[in-house]
Amino acid sequence: MDAQLYRTATDFGSVAHWVYRRDPVLFTSELTTLRTTRGVTDGVFLSVTDCDGEVGAAMQTPGDALLVSGLPPAMAKTAALEVATVRATLPGVRGTRPNATAFADAWCSVTGAQAIESIGRTLYRLGDLVAPNGVKGESRIAGPADADLLLDWIDGFFVDAFGVVSDKGARRGFLGDIRAYGGDVVLWSVDGVPVSMARVHAPAAGMSRIGPIYTPAACRGNGFGAAVTAAAARQANRRGARYVVLFADVANVVANGIYKRLGFVPVADSLECAFVAQLPKEPAAV
Incomplete structure (x- = not known):
């Protein structure tokens, strides 16, 4: 070789x-x-x-x-x-x-x-999207005025998902990269108050990946994570993605169940x- x-x-x-x-x-x-x-x-x-x-x-x-x-x-x-x-x-x-x-x-x-x-x-790769019904609220694309909120939530995601200590300085760089490389953050809001977020990568070779997806602890259990994920998938499609993908922790039974109900199909196990x-x-x- x-x-x-x-x-x-x-x-x-x-x-x-x-x-x-x-x-x-x-x-x-x-x-x-x-x-x-x-x-x-x-x-x-x-x-x-x-x-x-x-x-x-x-x-x-x-x-x-x-x-x-x-x-x-x-x-x-x-x-x-x-x-x-x-x-x-x-x-x-x-x-x-x-x-x-x-x-x-x-x-x-x-x-x-x-x-x-x-x-x-x-x-996971999205097959036919099955958006959740009956979830209160609506989606929008995050803007500059949401920067502080996104910083807190992205930091919260890393703490919850990876068990790391809070580091908003590093997360500020992560948030800056989302904008610098053409990505979006979709927010799900109820009565104008954001309750969940999903990052959407700009398409590459016809593929767009969703993640991180984060709902603060106080807002969980209401279907907001599923709703914002579906909204993020639609945003990826609007931007020209033919393939919409995401990763899920194999140990998170709830998240895996949600993604399958939304129409995401397992492709491969990653380690x-x-x-x-x-x-x-x-x-x-x-």
């Missing part, structure tokens, strides 16, 4: 186009990440070509997990060896379960790191593993 690293996302572009655009649903994370990597020179952009001419790809932006949905398991060891020449450590790996598992095993074998499964998600240094073994007791 032949592995090749690329200095920039631009250099990686032709490979990315070949690998990722052939299935914009499965490679939703790669396509939306590529939109933000123009000018990035300290990421990892990698292709692997096997003896039959099949091309796989992986990519990572600084501080994030390596994305490997486009890297078949048979290419994992070659990829790990090549990445290790430019990265002594990686924060983690994310992709379809078989691909992520294969790369995690290979990376641990090459570097001695330890992989810890952190997040399991299901990737994220964090890499940590291998702990030294305790000496045997004498």
Whole structure:
């Protein structure tokens, strides 16, 4: 197998186009990440070509997990060896379960790191939208006047979903990126008061992803999350998306049930593993 690293996302572009655009649903994370990597020179952009001419790809932006949905398991060891020449450590790996598992095993074998499964998600694609009935309220697109509210809610989402500490400085950058890269935030409001939100990515290769979706604790249990998700799907379609996708935590039974009732169909299981240094073994007791 032949592995090749690329200095920039631009250099990686032709490979990315070949690998990722052939299935914009499965490679939703790669396509939306590529939109933000123009000018990035300290990421990892990698292709692997096997003896039959099949091309796989992986990519990572600084501080994030390596994305490997486009890297078949048979290419994992070659990829790990090549990445290790430019990265002594990686924060983690994310992709379809078989691909992520294969790369995690290979990376641990090459570097001695330890992989810890952190997040399991299901990737969904919208079939025929079945909007919920009887939910009070209406949708609108968030504007500049909603910035403080969105900052609080995005921070709340990260705290609730990932168990991290509140960090509104980091979330301010996240919110700025939504605007900078052409995304929308759809709000569901009751009597003019916002009660739920859903971010909508700008279409890439005909695909738009929804998320994060967040309803404050005090507003839950009223169908607002389902309503705003349906409104976000319609907004994605209005912007030209042929495929509307989202991820759901496999452990969140309520959310998975809601998305299925709305018409979302499971596509693939996704896994994220964090890499940590291998702990030294305790000496045997004498």
